[in-house]
Amino acid sequence: MQKLIIFSTIGAILLITCFFVLNQNKEKLIIFHAGSLTKPFDDLEKEFEKRNNIDVKREIAGSIATIRKITELGKKADIIASADYTLIEDMMYSEYANFCIKFAKNKIVIAYTNKSAYKDEINEKNWYEILKRDGIRFGFSNPNDDPCGYRSLMVIQLAEIYYKNDKIFDELIEKNSGIKSMERNGKFIIEVPPTAELNINTDKIAMRSAEIDLMATLETGDIDYLFIYRSVAYQHRYSGVYFIELPEEIDLSNPSFVDVYSKVVVNFSTGKIIEAKPIIYGITIPLNAQNKDNAINFLILLLNETGQKIFEENGQIPIVPAICDNIENLPIQLRKYVVEK
Numbered sequence: 158m159q160k161l162i163i164f165s166t167i168g169a170i171l172l173i174t175c176f177f178v179l180n181q182n183k184e185k186l187i188i189f190h191a192g193s194l195t196k197p198f199d200d201l202e203k204e205f206e207k208r209n210n211i212d213v214k215r216e217i218a219g220s221i222a223t224i225r226k227i228t229e230l231g232k233k234a235d236i237i238a239s240a241d242y243t244l245i246e247d248m249m250y251s252e253y254a255n256f257c258i259k260f261a262k263n264k265i266v267i268a269y270t271n272k273s274a275y276k277d278e279i280n281e282k283n284w285y286e287i288l289k290r291d292g293i294r295f296g297f298s299n300p301n302d303d304p305c306g307y308r309s310l311m312v313i314q315l316a317e318i319y320y321k322n323d324k325i326f327d328e329l330i331e332k333n334s335g336i337k338s339m340e341r342n343g344k345f346i347i348e349v350p351p352t353a354e355l356n357i358n359t360d361k362i363a364m365r366s367a368e369i370d371l372m373a374t375l376e377t378g379d380i381d382y383l384f385i386y387r388s389v390a391y392q393h394r395y396s397g398v399y400f401i402e403l404p405e406e407i408d409l410s411n412p413s414f415v416d417v418y419s420k421v422v423v424n425f426s427t428g429k430i431i432e433a434k435p436i437i438y439g440i441t442i443p444l445n446a447q448n449k450d451n452a453i454n455f456l457i458l459l460l461n462e463t464g465q466k467i468f469e470e471n472g473q474i475p476i477v478p479a480i481c482d483n484i485e486n487l488p489i490q491l492r493k494y495v496v497e498k
Contacts, residue, residue, distance in 0.1 A: 184211045186451040189227070190238035191220045192367035193263070194438070195303065196392045197471045198238070202465070205458055211451055218361040219303025219367040224248045228436070231444055233246075234451040241304040242439025243431070246482075254441040256487050258495060259480040261438040261473050262461065264410035265312045267295075268390040272378035279382075281401055283314055289328045290383060296363035296371040296384040300336075300423065303354045304436075305368035307423045308409055309384035311433040314338055314345050314421045333358035345365040347423045354426075372398070386436075409436045437476070442488070453488050456489030460494035 188203075190198055197218055204304075215228070220239040226232040227249055237254070239245050244259045263419045267284055269276050279287045288295050300306035301405050310330065317325045326338050326345075335356035340349045357364050363380045368389065375383045376396060390400040406413040409418060418433040425431075438461070442452045458464050465475040481487055481495040 162231065163263060163360050180398060180497055182447065184209075184451060186211050186212065186213045186236070186448050186455060187234045187380065188215045188236040188238065188455070189223045189234040190236070191223060191240040191438070192217050192303070192369035193389050194238055195369060195387045196389075197270060197468050200267060200385075200467045200471070201455070201459055201464060202405040204463060205285055205455055207381055209451070209454065210224060210456075213455075214257065217367070219298060220244050221248075221304070222302045222366060227443055228251055234324050234443060235446040235448045236397060236455060237443055238438065239304070240436070240442040241431075242437050243434075244304070245441050247429070249441065249443070253443050253445070254299075255299060256481060256483040257439045257441050257489075258456070259437045259439055259476055260489075261411065261468055261475050262396045263386045263388055263436045263438070264402070264408040265308055265384055265436070266390050266402050266408070268372075268377065268383045268388045268398050269381060270384045270392075270397050270399065273381040275381075276399075284382075284401060284403075285313075285320070285322070285325045285329065287417040289426060292315060294361060294367070294378045294380045295329075295383070295384070295386040298371065299353075299355075299364050300349050303368060303423065305384070305386060306364075307347075307349065308433075308436065309313060310336065310347050310349070311409065311418070311421045312384065312403065312407050314347060315418065315433065317345070318417070318420065319404060319406045321360065324398045329388060330459060333361040345421045347421065347478060349423060349425050351426045388471055388473035403493070409433065411435065428483075439462070449488075453490050459490065 201357055206213060220241055224244055242257050242259050275287050276291055297309035298306035313329055314326050317323050330336050335354050337352045339343055363374055368385050371383050374380050390398055406414050406417055412435050421433040423431045446452055460479050468475040479495045480498045484497040
């Protein structure tokens with residue numbers, strides 16, 4: 158009996174050792190990406206691992222925080238995917254990356270649930286009046302970390318132009334934070350202080366680093382409304398999340414209104430300046446990627462018909478064909494999936 162126990166123990170140890178060794182030898186793919194890409198990338202990862210014996214590791218954060226992992230913290234990844242393609246160009250060129258593929262679109266909506274006060278009253282014409290009411294709490298992500306955060310501010314400022322009401326930004330943002338806006342030479346300039354100096358009135362506004370971190374807060378009823386990407390709200394429709402779509406003149410979705418959007422600019426304490434523009438996602442393979450071949454194969458999946466279908470099923474519009482700058486730096490295997498512009 159004692160020998161049987163010993164042999165069983167040895168067998169178990171050998172099995173565990175073999176599993177560990179095999180797992181250690183398994184090829185890897187490391188992806189850092191924006192929070193709003195979580196669900197489509199979940200689906201892409203499952204499809205990719207089904208087709209390849211590769212261990213996919215993903216880290217999720219706001220797009221600015223995601224890129225800073227590479228440029229400031231010295232971390233390494235094989236793919237970087239940002240909710241704002243310009244961040245790759247501005248923060249990673251040319252030391253950390255030398256091409257960017259624009260692969261998907263989105264828009265800002267206002268999400269709510271059956272627990273939200275005035276849910277039966279709010280619409281695309283009166284939302285800013287509802288949000289300023291006493292007792293209403295709304296959320297958006299930290300503009301210093303996440304594009305959805307600074308885009309939410311852009312939408313609120315654009316609303317002043319569209320609704321011809323110069324009090325909307327003042328009443329929703331300036332009265333409840335250290336974020337200020339001023340008009341200068343025909344442009345509205347939003348000044349965003351460092352995170353430690355945002356001075357958010359938490360009775361009115363909820364803020365987290367990434368927009369997806371606020372979804373649970375909305376679903377529990379801790380906040381009434383949330384500025385969020387349409388795709389994310391759509392993905393939560395079966396858990397009781399609804400949303401109102403905003404006019405295209407302010408929701409950052411339509412290239413036809415690029416001249417209107419560009420009237421709003423966000424200035425950061427770092428000196429970085431971002432002009433409002435249509436929402437377009439970008440993706441790249443960093444120059445120091447350690448698993449470049451695996452990254453190329455993942456991007457092929459993302460850019461082909463399978464990837465396009467996954468994005469459509471998750472309520473996000475793929476750009477077909479995808480658009481790439483610096484196409485001469487793009488791996489040759491990917492060139493048939495993009496056009497240069």
